[in-house]
Amino acid sequence: MAADVLDATFAALADPTRRAILARLREGEATVTELAAPFAMTQPGISKHLRVLERAGLVSRGRDAQRRPCRLEAAPLKDAVDWLANYRSYWEESYQKLDALLGELNQNGPDATERDIP
Amino acid sequence: MAADVLDATFAALADPTRRAILARLREGEATVTELAAPFAMTQPGISKHLRVLERAGLVSRGRDAQRRPCRLEAAPLKDAVDWLANYRSYWEESYQKLDALLGELNQNGPDATERDIP
DNA sequence: CGGATTTATAACCAGATGGTTTTATATCGT
DNA sequence: ACGATATAAAACCATCTGGTTATAAATCCG
Numbered sequence: 001m002a003a004d005v006l007d008a009t010f011a012a013l014a015d016p017t018r019r020a021i022l023a024r025l026r027e028g029e030a031t032v033t034e035l036a037a038p039f040a041m042t043q044p045g046i047s048k049h050l051r052v053l054e055r056a057g058l059v060s061r062g063r064d065a066q067r068r069p070c071r072l073e074a075a076p077l078k079d080a081v082d083w084l085a086n087y088r089s090y091w092e093e094s095y096q097k098l099d100a101l102l103g104e105l106n107q108n109g110p111d112a113t114e115r116d117i118p
Numbered sequence: 119m120a121a122d123v124l125d126a127t128f129a130a131l132a133d134p135t136r137r138a139i140l141a142r143l144r145e146g147e148a149t150v151t152e153l154a155a156p157f158a159m160t161q162p163g164i165s166k167h168l169r170v171l172e173r174a175g176l177v178s179r180g181r182d183a184q185r186r187p188c189r190l191e192a193a194p195l196k197d198a199v200d201w202l203a204n205y206r207s208y209w210e211e212s213y214q215k216l217d218a219l220l221g222e223l224n225q226n227g228p229d230a231t232e233r234d235i236p
Numbered sequence: 237c238g239g240a241t242t243t244a245t246a247a248c249c250a251g252a253t254g255g256t257t258t259t260a261t262a263t264c265g266t
Numbered sequence: 267a268c269g270a271t272a273t274a275a276a277a278c279c280a281t282c283t284g285g286t287t288a289t290a291a292a293t294c295c296g
Contacts, residue, residue, distance in 0.1 A: 151271090
């Protein structure tokens with residue numbers, strides 16, 4: 001898991017416009033103007049975001065006359081998930097604690113909270 | 119899944135120093151100086167990274183005399199994983215294609231590659 | 237050929253980021 | 267009270283980022 005791959009992937013995902021573009025591309029290829037349509041942003045703005053996504057390997061582009069259709073390339077996202085998987089037990093731990101707490105409260109029967117906390 | 123939560127989380131993860139800090143914190147609480155030790159960086163540099171992690175909710179801090187021990191808060195990582203989960207099928211698709219390709223090659227028996235590709 | 241469409245490129249700008257050095261603040265130990 | 271330790275805060279700097287406008291390049295259509 002090369003560090004700069006994760007750098008580029010996470011950095012690319014840190015922008016809501018770029019995440020929305022990726023979400024759109026799940027439904028299939030799209031041209032730059034199609035991708036730009038939903039946003040209150042100029043075309044060069046979108047092109048810049050696409051360049052970031054492309055450099056991160058999250059988007060590849062074809063050729064169709066003047067158009068450069070964009071396609072989702074999800075592979076780098078797997079690396080991100082793999083990195084995050086190392087932390088799963090840590091956020092699950094919180095749920096375990098919460099479960100334990102709720103269990104303890106429930107042990108006193110329904111509405112135990114009202115009786116116990118004063 | 120508030121957008122700016124994902125913004126802050128992914129942005130925090132986009133820096134290798136910060137990812138290394140989080141990795142270190144999996145082994146338990148650590149003070150700022152302990153966290154700074156492995157890095158060729160000044161203490162204020164590390165403190166800045168910690169402030170980013172704290173603002174993203176990935177680190178919380180206690181009090182122990184002059185020390186402000188840092189603790190991993192993994193909850194926001196779950197949101198990141200949940201977002202990424204929407205793409206799992208897309209990167210798995212690549213594996214399916216690869217599997218299909220390998221299967222097809224294998225169908226011709228071992229070493230089919232050599233015979234088929236000329 | 238000539239105009240329209242699609243995209244990229246360049247130049248520019250404000251603000252964020254990642255780092256530094258220097259200094260202040262809080263707390264300990266003696 | 268004093269020096270040492272741990273951390274934060276401030277000021278500064280270079281570079282990156284996210285956006286713009288204006289322009290160029292490529293390709294279609296008639």
